[in-house]
Amino acid sequence: xxxxxxxxxxxxxxxxxxxxxxxxxxxxxxxxxxxxxxxxxxxxxxxxxxxxxxxxxxxxxxxxxxxxxxxxxxxxxxxxxxxxxxxxxxxxxxxxxxxxxxxxxxxxxxxxxxxxxxxxxxxxxxxxxxxxxxxxxxxxxxxxxxxxxxxxxxxxxxxxxxxxxxxxxxxxxxxxxxxxxxxxxxxxxxxxxxxxxxxxxxxxxxxxxxxxxxxxxxxxxxxxxxxxxxxxxxxxxxxxxxxxxxxxxxxxxxxxxxxxxxxxxxxxxxxxxxxxxxxxxxxxxxxxxxxxxxxxxxxxxxxxxxxxxxxxxxxxxxxxxxxxxxxxxxxxxxxxxxxxxxxxxxxxxxxxxxxxxxxxxxxxxxxxxxxxxxxxxxxxxxxxxxxxxxxxxxxxxxxxxxxxxxxxxxxxxxxxxxxxxxxxxxxx
Amino acid sequence: xxxxxxxxxxxxxxxxxxxxxxxxxxxxxxxxxxxxxxxxxxxxxxxxxxxxxxxxxxxxxxxxxxxxxxxxxxxxxxxxxxxx
Numbered sequence: 001x002x003x004x005x006x007x008x009x010x011x012x013x014x015x016x017x018x019x020x021x022x023x024x025x026x027x028x029x030x031x032x033x034x035x036x037x038x039x040x041x042x043x044x045x046x047x048x049x050x051x052x053x054x055x056x057x058x059x060x061x062x063x064x065x066x067x068x069x070x071x072x073x074x075x076x077x078x079x080x081x082x083x084x085x086x087x088x089x090x091x092x093x094x095x096x097x098x099x100x101x102x103x104x105x106x107x108x109x110x111x112x113x114x115x116x117x118x119x120x121x122x123x124x125x126x127x128x129x130x131x132x133x134x135x136x137x138x139x140x141x142x143x144x145x146x147x148x149x150x151x152x153x154x155x156x157x158x159x160x161x162x163x164x165x166x167x168x169x170x171x172x173x174x175x176x177x178x179x180x181x182x183x184x185x186x187x188x189x190x191x192x193x194x195x196x197x198x199x200x201x202x203x204x205x206x207x208x209x210x211x212x213x214x215x216x217x218x219x220x221x222x223x224x225x226x227x228x229x230x231x232x233x234x235x236x237x238x239x240x241x242x243x244x245x246x247x248x249x250x251x252x253x254x255x256x257x258x259x260x261x262x263x264x265x266x267x268x269x270x271x272x273x274x275x276x277x278x279x280x281x282x283x284x285x286x287x288x289x290x291x292x293x294x295x296x297x298x299x300x301x302x303x304x305x306x307x308x309x310x311x312x313x314x315x316x317x318x319x320x321x322x323x324x325x326x327x328x329x330x331x332x333x334x335x336x337x338x339x340x341x342x343x344x345x346x347x348x349x350x351x352x353x354x355x356x357x358x359x360x361x362x363x364x365x366x367x368x369x370x371x372x373x374x375x376x377x378x379x380x381x382x383x384x385x386x387x388x389x390x391x392x393x394x395x396x397x398x399x400x401x402x403x404x405x406x407x408x409x410x411x412x413x414x415x416x417x418x419x420x421x422x423x424x425x426x427x428x
Numbered sequence: 429x430x431x432x433x434x435x436x437x438x439x440x441x442x443x444x445x446x447x448x449x450x451x452x453x454x455x456x457x458x459x460x461x462x463x464x465x466x467x468x469x470x471x472x473x474x475x476x477x478x479x480x481x482x483x484x485x486x487x488x489x490x491x492x493x494x495x496x497x498x499x500x501x502x503x504x505x506x507x508x509x510x511x512x
Contacts, residue, residue, distance in 0.1 A: 083443060083445045149476075155469070
C-alpha cells in the first residue's frame with residue numbers, strides 16, 4: 001500500500017462510495033423479543049424495566065434491570081450451541097436470524113450468486129461486556145472445584161468478538177468481519193465499520209450489537225461505574241433530561257441489522273427500510289481540559305458525511321444518559337446544532353434501560369421504523385423536563401408526523417461519541 | 429469396568445449438546461467426530477468430564493489425535509485398564 005495525501009484518500013471514497021441500505025431488522029429487547037413485539041411496546045410505552053428476579057438482589061444498592069423475560073434459548077438455538085454460548089450470544093443469534101429472515105437473505109445461497117462469492121457477506125457487531133453469566137459460572141467452578149472443571153468453551157464464550165464469530169459460522173458470513181468495543185457508542189461504530197466493508201466489495205453485512213450482563217457479578221460490575229440509579233420505582237428510575245435524573249438502569253439486548261449495498265439489494269428485490277446516509281465518531285477530551293465534549297462534532301461530521309444539513313433532520317434519538325451533567329452536555333450540543341426547541345428529540349431507551357453495545361443499534365432500528373410509520377416513539381416517564389435544556393422532547397405518547405431523516409446519537413463511557421444519519425428510502 | 433458407547437453419548441451430549449439431525453449410535457462408531465458435528469474443543473471438554481466421571485486421564489495431545497467414537501472408546505478404556 002502506498003501513502004496517499006489525505007485529499008487523495010478521501011476523494012475515491014466519497015465519489016465511488018456504495019450506498020448502504022438496511023433491509024432487515026432483528027430485535028431482542030427487554031420490552032419485546034422480536035421486532036414487531038418490541039415496536040408495539042415502544043409505541044405503547046410498555047416498559048421492560050423491573051426488579052431483579054433471578055437472584056436475591058435485596059442487598060444491592062441498585063435493584064432494577066431491563067431484563068428479557070421468557071427467553072428460552074433451547075426454543076431458538078441448536079442444541080450443539082447451548083453448551084458453548086453465553087446468554088448474550090444466544091440473544092445475538094436469535095436477533096441475527098430474525099434480521100436475515102426479515103431481509104429474506106440467506107448468505108449461503110447468496111455466496112453462489114454472481115457478484116457475491118464466498119466473501120461477499122460479512123458480520124460486524126458491537127459488544128461492551130462479553131459473556132458475563134457464563135464466565136461467572138466458570139470462574140466459580142475455578143475457585144470452588146479447580147481448573148479441571150472449567151469448561152473449555154470459556155476460552156471464547158466470554159469474549160467480545162464471540163457474537164460476530166458465532167454469527168459468522170452459523171450463517172456462513174465469511175467476508176470482512178469484526179467487532180467494535182467502544183462502550184455504549186460501539187453499536188454505531190459497528191454500523192459505521194459495516195458500511196466501510198461495502199467499500200471493500202462486501203455486498204451484505206450483518207451488523208448491530210448485543211449485550212447481556214445482569215447476573216450477580218455483572219450487576220456488581222455495573223454498580224462499580226457509579227452511574228446506576230438507586231430508585232426502586234421502574235417508572236422513574238431512569239429519567240434523562242428530567243429534573244429528577246439520578247442515574248441509569250442497565251438492560252440487556254440489542255438489535256441486528258442487515259446492511260446491503262443498494263444496487264445488490266434492489267437487484268434481489270429486497271425491501272429497503274432506509275439508508276445509513278452518514279456516520280462519524282469522535283473522542284471527547286479528558287474531563288477538566290476546558291475543551292468541549294465531542295458529541296456535537298460527531299453529529300456535525302455525520303451530517304457532513306451524509307451531505308445533509310441540520311435543517312434536514314426531522315428527529316433525534318438522543319443518547320439520553322440520565323445523569324444531570326451528561327444530559328446538560330447533550331442538550332447543549334442539540335441546542336448548538338438545531339437551536340432551542342429546534343428538532344423533536346426522543347429516547348425510547350427509557351423503556352428498556354441502557355443496553356451497552358446493543359443500545360444504539362436498537363435506536364437505529366427505532367429510527368428506521370419511525371421513518372417507515374411516520375411516528376416518533378415517546379420518551380417515557382419524563383414529567384419534569386429540565387427547563388434550561390430547551391428541548392422539544394417527545395414525551396408520553398407517540399407523535400405522528402412525516403419523517404425523512406433521523407439522527408441517532410450515542411456516547412460511551414471514557415469519551416466515545418458516535419452519530420448516525422438514517423434516511424428514508426423515498427428521500428434517499 | 430468398561431466405558432460404553434452409552435457412557436460416551438451421555439458425556440458428549442452434556443459437554444457439547446445434541447441435535448436431532450445427527451446422533452451418535454452403534455451405526456456410526458467409525459464416522460469422524462467432525463462429520464458428527466463435534467469439533468476438537470467438544471472432545472477436550474468430553475475428555476475432561478470423562479476424567480471426572482471415570483478417572484481416566486488422556487493428555488490434550490492424545491485427545492486431539494482422536495478421530496472417531498470408536499477410537500475415543502478404545503483410548504479411554506485402554507487408559508482405564510492402565511490405571512487399574
